[in-house]
Amino acid sequence: xxxxxxxxxxxxxxxxxxxxxxxxxxxxxxxxxxxxxxxxxxxxxxxxxxxxxxxxxxxxxxxxxxxxxxxxxxxxxxxxxxxxxxxxxxxxxxxxxxxxxxxxxxxxxxxxxxxxxxxxxxxxxxxxxxxxxxxxxxxxxxxxxxxxxxxxxxxxxxxxxxxxxxxxxxxxxxxxxxxxxxxxxxxxxxxxxxxxxxxxxxxxxxxxxxxxxxxxxxxxxxxxxxxxxxxxxxxxxxxxxxxxxxxxxxxxxxxxxxxxxxxxxxxxxxxxxxxxxxxxxxxxxxxxxxxxxxxxxxxxxxxxxxxxxxxxx
Amino acid sequence: xxxxxxxxxxxxxxxxxxxxxxxxxxxxxxxxxxxxxxxxxxxxxxxxxxxxxxxxxxxxxxxxxxxxxxxxxxxxxxxxxxxxxxxxxxxxxxxxxxxxxxxxxxxxxxxxxxxxxxxxxxxxxxxxxxxxxxxxxxxxxxxxxxxxxxxxxxxxxxxxxxxxxxxxxxxxxxxxxxxxxxxxxxxxxxxxxxxxxxxxxxxxxxxxxxxxxxxxxxxxxxxxxxxxxxxxxxxxxxxxxxxxxxxxxxxxxxxxxxxx
Numbered sequence: 001x002x003x004x005x006x007x008x009x010x011x012x013x014x015x016x017x018x019x020x021x022x023x024x025x026x027x028x029x030x031x032x033x034x035x036x037x038x039x040x041x042x043x044x045x046x047x048x049x050x051x052x053x054x055x056x057x058x059x060x061x062x063x064x065x066x067x068x069x070x071x072x073x074x075x076x077x078x079x080x081x082x083x084x085x086x087x088x089x090x091x092x093x094x095x096x097x098x099x100x101x102x103x104x105x106x107x108x109x110x111x112x113x114x115x116x117x118x119x120x121x122x123x124x125x126x127x128x129x130x131x132x133x134x135x136x137x138x139x140x141x142x143x144x145x146x147x148x149x150x151x152x153x154x155x156x157x158x159x160x161x162x163x164x165x166x167x168x169x170x171x172x173x174x175x176x177x178x179x180x181x182x183x184x185x186x187x188x189x190x191x192x193x194x195x196x197x198x199x200x201x202x203x204x205x206x207x208x209x210x211x212x213x214x215x216x217x218x219x220x221x222x223x224x225x226x227x228x229x230x231x232x233x234x235x236x237x238x239x240x241x242x243x244x245x246x247x248x249x250x251x252x253x254x255x256x257x258x259x260x261x262x263x264x265x266x267x268x269x270x271x272x273x274x275x276x277x278x279x280x281x282x283x284x285x286x287x288x289x290x291x292x293x294x295x296x297x298x299x300x301x302x303x304x305x306x307x308x309x310x311x312x313x
Numbered sequence: 314x315x316x317x318x319x320x321x322x323x324x325x326x327x328x329x330x331x332x333x334x335x336x337x338x339x340x341x342x343x344x345x346x347x348x349x350x351x352x353x354x355x356x357x358x359x360x361x362x363x364x365x366x367x368x369x370x371x372x373x374x375x376x377x378x379x380x381x382x383x384x385x386x387x388x389x390x391x392x393x394x395x396x397x398x399x400x401x402x403x404x405x406x407x408x409x410x411x412x413x414x415x416x417x418x419x420x421x422x423x424x425x426x427x428x429x430x431x432x433x434x435x436x437x438x439x440x441x442x443x444x445x446x447x448x449x450x451x452x453x454x455x456x457x458x459x460x461x462x463x464x465x466x467x468x469x470x471x472x473x474x475x476x477x478x479x480x481x482x483x484x485x486x487x488x489x490x491x492x493x494x495x496x497x498x499x500x501x502x503x504x505x506x507x508x509x510x511x512x513x514x515x516x517x518x519x520x521x522x523x524x525x526x527x528x529x530x531x532x533x534x535x536x537x538x539x540x541x542x543x544x545x546x547x548x549x550x551x552x553x554x555x556x557x558x559x560x561x562x563x564x565x566x567x568x569x570x571x572x573x
Contacts, residue, residue: 070423083414085415
C-alpha cells in the first residue's frame with residue numbers, strides 16, 4: 001500500500017531524512033516513532049504529496065507521489081500536526097468545503113459528511129464555530145477532515161498531542177476502529193500510544209530507521225539481550241558483586257523498591273547464563289526467592305536505540 | 314475550475330465573517346464620500362458664482378462640466394484611496410494559510426496550485442468590486458439631479474477594476490512570499506506607492522528612460538479612464554501586470570513546496 005524506497009530529503013545542507021525504506025501492507029496500522037526533529041513529519045509530508053523528496057521513490061496505493069500526485073491525494077487522508085482548520089468557519093461548512101475540494105459533491109457529500117460527524121463524535125458541534133471549540137474537538141474535526149473522502153490510507157501526524165488523558169483514550173479508540181478498514185500510518189513520540197494502537201513500529205532517529213518490528217517483539221528482546229528480575233535474600237553489596245562477575249551478565253542494578261532484595265539484570269540471551277545466576281545464588285547460601293524474565297519496556301528500547309545512534313555519530 | 318470556485322467561495326465567505334471586509338469597505342466609502350462631498354460642494358459654489366456673475370452682467374450662464382469637475386476628480390481620488398485599501402484586503406490571501414497551517418490541507422488535496430491562485434485572486438477582486446460599487450450611490454446622485462455623461466463614469470469604473478485587478482494580483486504575490494500578514498500588507502503598499510510615485514520621477518531623467526518610467530506608473534494609465542477614454546494600451550498594461558503577478562504567485566506557491 002505504501003512503498004518507500006531509499007527516501008532522502010534535504011533542507012539546504014540539513015539532511016532531514018536519510019535513505020529511508022519501508023513497506024506498509026494494506027490494512028496495517030503502523031506507528032512512526034521518534035524524538036522530535038527525527039524526520040517523522042518530513043516523511044509524512046512526502047507521503048501526502050505536500051513536498052517532493054530529494055531522492056528515492058514513494059508510492060502510495062500503487063501511484064507514485066511525484067508522477068501521479070493527484071491520484072495519491074485522492075486516496076490519502078492527512079491530519080497534520082496542527083489540524084488545518086479555518087477558525088472562522090463552522091464545523092459543518094468546513095467539512096463540506098474539505099469534502100468538495102477532495103472531489104465529493106451533492107448527496108454523496110452530505111452522506112459522507114453525516115457519517116464522518118458521527119464517526120468522530122462531532123455531531124453535537126456541527127454548527128459551532130471552529131475557533132470556539134476545545135482542543136479535543138479541534139483534533140476530532142481534524143480527523144474528520146482527513147476521513148471525509150473515505151481514503152484508503154490515513155496519515156496522522158501526532159494525532160493525540162495536546163489532548164487530555166480521556167481524549168487521548170478516545171482518539172486511540174477511534175484510530176483502532178479506523179484501523180479495521182484503513183491503512184494507517186501515525187507518528188508520535190509518546191510510546192504507550194504505539195503499543196496501544198499499532199501493529200508495527202518503525203523507530204526513526206535523525207532521519208534514519210533504527211528499528212522496525214511489532215511492539216511485542218521490540219519489547220521482548222533486542223539484539224540478543226534480555227532482562228530478568230530476581231529477588232535474593234542476602235547481603236545486597238555482596239550479591240551485586242557476585243552477580244556482576246558471572247559471564248554473560250551485562251549489567252546488574254538494585255531495583256529501588258526499598259527492600260534491597262530485588263535486582264534487575266541485563267544478560268546475554270542464553271539459558272546457560274540464567275542457570276549460572278541461579279547456581280551462584282544457591283552456592284553462596286542465599287535464598288533465591290523469585291526469578292522472572294522481564295521485557296524491556298518500549299521506552300527503554302527507544303532510548304537505547306536513539307542514544308546508541310548518537311554514540312556512533 | 315470547480316475547485317477554484319470552492320476556494321473562491323470559502324475565501325469570500327471568510328472575508329465577510331471577519332470584520333476585515335466591512336472595516337475596509339466602510340473606511341473606503343467614508344473617505345471617498347468626503348472627497349465626493351467636497352468636490353460637489355465646490356462645484357455648486359462655483360456654479361452659483363457663475364450664475365450671479367451672469368445675472369450681474371446680463372450674460373448667458375456659461376456651461377459647467379460636471380463630468381470634468383466632479384466625476385473625473387472623484388475617480389482620480391478613488392484610484393489613490395484604493396492603493397491604500399487594497400493591501401489590507403490582499404494581505405491575508407496566502408500568508409494566513411501558511412501561518413495557520415491550512416495550506417497543508419490545500420496542498421494535500423487533489424487540486425492544482427493554479428486553482429488555488431485563481432480562486433483566491435477572484436475572491437479578493439470581488440471584495441474590491443463590492444467596495445467600489447458602494448460609490449455608485451454617489452454617482453447616481455449626480456444622475457438624479459443633473460445630467461452628466463454616462464461614458465466617463467463607465468470607463469472610470471472599468472479603469473478602477475483593471476487597476477484593482479493589478480493591485481490584487483501584486484498583493485497576492487507578496488502575500489504568497491511571506492507568513493507575516495503585516496509584511497504582506499506593507500510590501501504590497503510599498504510596491505504600489507513606488508509604481509505611483511515613479512511617474513513623477515519621469516520628469517527628471519532623460520527622455521528614453523523617462524518614457525519607460527512613465528509607462529510603469531499606475532496613475533499615468535488611469536487618467537485616460539477617468540477622462541472617459543478606454544484605450545486598449547492601458548488595458549494591456551494593467552492586465553499584463555496582473556497576469557504576470559498571478560504567474561509569479563503560482564511560482565511562489567509552487568516553490569513553498571520545494572523549500573518546505
